[in-house]
Amino acid sequence: MFPSCFFVLALLLRAEAWEWGLTPRKTVRYHGVSEVRQSWHSGVSQVMTLTLDENRGALYVGAREVIFSLDLNNIGKELRPPIIWEAPADKKLECAQKGKSNQTECFNYIRFLEQFNQTHLVTCGTYAFQPKCAYIELSDFTLDAENLEEGKGKVPYDPAKGHTGLILDGALYSATMNNFLGTEPVIQRIVGQHNLMKTEYLASWLNEPNFVSSAHIPESVGSEIGDDDKIYFFFTERALEYDCQSEQVVSRVARICKGDLGGARTLQRKWTSFLKARLLCSIPELQLNFNLLKSVFKLEAKEWRSTHFYAAFQARWGDSPVSAICQYSIQDIQKVFDGPYKEYREQSQKWGRYSDSVPSPRPGSCVTNWHRNHGVYSSLELPDNTLNFVKKHPLMDDSVMSTHMRPLLVRRGANFTTIAVQRTLGLDREPYDILFIGTENGWVNKAVSFGSTVHIIEELQVFDKSYPVHSLALSARKSLLFVGSQSGLVQLPFADCSKYRSCADCILARDPYCAWNINITRCVRADQRYRPILLQDIKDSDTSVCEVQSQKAVKPFVKNITVGIGTNVVLPCQLSSNLAQPIWTFNGQDLESDQDDSVLFDTTLQALVILGVGTHHSGCYVCYSEEQGTQLTAESYQLTVVASPSLILESRAPLDGLGLVWMMVIALGAVCLALFLAVVYLRRKLKDELEKGSKSMENTLVYPIKLPSQPKTPKCLPSADSDEKLWDPSSFYYSDGSLKIVPGHALCQNSTGSSSPSGNGIPGQPLPSPPLHSPNHMLLAGVRGSSSNGYIRLTLGGGVTEEHPQLGDLNEELRWKLKQRQALPDSNPEESSV
């Protein structure tokens, strides 16, 4: 009792200390992903299969009752009209009468779609619980609906059941459920209508399996022992070999020989080479086994001996889901199948290693030179004792261990569903494996593997709805990733290098697809042809290479903010990555938040919060994003605190010329459009808040928000053509006159550290650059230049949320903070915000 308690405690402590996985360096939300993605037919749901045909430049998509042929360059384009392949009404009715859902199940879900030969694809669908297969002629993309083939044993009846299969030399190798009830698992080989070989229907062979993946390995090529090709099947099943209470579902790899013809008397037309082993992915220190296999990707190499499998697993740790990626080498898998067998001991009613003598030829082996030398030319000539043994001992005693005996990557709080891997050469001419991992809530993680460690380059929110990613396909030739889910199909480039704005950011990304071009000072697609002018350091991410080049890093615009005394100010600092730390300076000096307790850095908000500003807070605030010792300027603010809002006098700024005016007009239009949407949103939000009767605070909060960078037509300016209106002094103020915000750039002398706050933006002083129009009914003051940064004023009671990932509950957070500091009088939030 006590020892076990201590043991559990020790485990918990270890879990506490265990480094739970990795943080993706960048998080790209849906709207960020949409800029680079191509999506297709958001209306079409249930993408079930993705089949690439790079030679024809096509992507075939099997969905519910329809098959598409899309252009690989742009999936928005259909190469051919889609094939509609519906289950007929009478079949659907029959299906519904058998108790299946006519809303979800009684359809023809395309579960299998593969190249069959040069001219045809073969496809199988669930066909309202009566599976059928058909050939598709590629030249005109038509399905031969007259000659449907039986689909039983090729795909499951139930669209929700696991299934895998592949085409090899005109034969279909499939692993599926063979009956309506989904209780009879089978792994078989079928040619046309003829079921040639299958698994024995025994629980020791397959026990409630869920099939995940299959792969053909041409092991006959260059084999010294004259070995046969093999087909591997990956699945989970209910384990018989453990005591009931312990782990029940385990992951497996099984294999069969391509040349297997079954036995002559024993195992007639059944596999004589069916062997299976446990596939282990675990963290030994925590005794955490990842048992739920979700996806396997075969990474082919020139030589089959270098083939690797990448597998995605799920498990639970306490209350939270954990997922892992494990890697397996074909050689490690082979070793296990050449090792000892497991056997059931009737007496002790336990499973254990079989240690008696093994019959010869070795049970489960393919027919090799050794067999041929001993007069066995096919499995039909295998002796009965060998066959009886393999029938009783399909399970190997050893488990297949993952490379390095541990997961390559672990993430807590994530459910991985799919994986696809691409090997690519870095500019250092080293091969790197790029892992694309789909999750249950519509995200894709992209990571680079360094053999034993991994770096997650980014996580991308590919789908706005939180549907599982259930298929991934890669086109190496086009460098494109295709992601399928219930809500549709999306095409993404392998990398969007333009998101790395500086050399250091580009290097720190460690993305083999990206490199810093010193000629054009931009992060671009890494191309071996331009190596001399490209910088990349995947292994060490050493940013000192950037200094060779005079750092033309993009200096952020200095944002001038003028506020009245007592205002609460939030200065966001968007860090270059999730791995970066913010460092703030005030007038060139490091800002420690304990110097002044009205200044706090909030990690969740990723912002500097100054509560109740005083005149001594005027000055230049610069935020650096520090990552691996490299500091990047992230934001600069010039804060001016004026004694009393009513003292602010406006001034008319000189106009540089009409060109500027027009630029302003366009920029303003864009801002207005964005604002209008924001206002509509805010109002609704506000109304909700009011209805909840939440208390509001009078204090005003200032913080810049990012606006869409590519505005369309300016819509909301009532008379954009009238310049007069643009510079109407009343537009400098909000209706309550409490706040004035002047947008624009400034040169902050952040290096010497003595920018004088006293000279700037003080009352009465002419403004060097024209302030922008702010419609009275709106919350925002303006925008400047192409950076499209505006400033928004928030009223705390007003309820504002913004799209930034971490700022969602900004308001809650601040309200709480402010409440803690000071009791504030209630006021009508509507008054100050509208």
Ligand SMILES: *[C@@H]1O[C@H](CO)[C@@H](O)[C@H](O)[C@H]1NC(C)=O
């Ligand atoms: C599906 O079933 C529901 C009720 O079970 C029935 O009302 C509906 O008409 C059926 N739809 C079709 C298309 O058969």
Ligand SMILES: *[C@@H]1O[C@H](CO)[C@@H](O)[C@H](O)[C@H]1NC(C)=O
């Ligand atoms: C491909 O398979 C289809 C269907 O069996 C057959 O009709 C066709 O002749 C085959 N084509 C070639 C080139 O073998």
Ligand SMILES: *[C@@H]1O[C@H](CO)[C@@H](O)[C@H](O)[C@H]1NC(C)=O
């Ligand atoms: C992960 O899966 C578990 C169980 O399937 C589910 O309860 C949980 O909500 C999922 N979490 C995410 C983030 O998808």
Ligand SMILES: *[C@@H]1O[C@H](CO)[C@@H](O)[C@H](O)[C@H]1NC(C)=O
């Ligand atoms: C670098 O830029 C210069 C001028 O912009 C151009 O002439 C030259 O071809 C570029 N070099 C390479 C390798 O692209």
Ligand SMILES: *[C@@H]1O[C@H](CO)[C@@H](O)[C@H](O)[C@H]1NC(C)=O
């Ligand atoms: C912002 O303030 C700086 C420093 O006082 C000044 O040089 C700059 O012109 C101001 N910019 C605008 C647009 O007001």
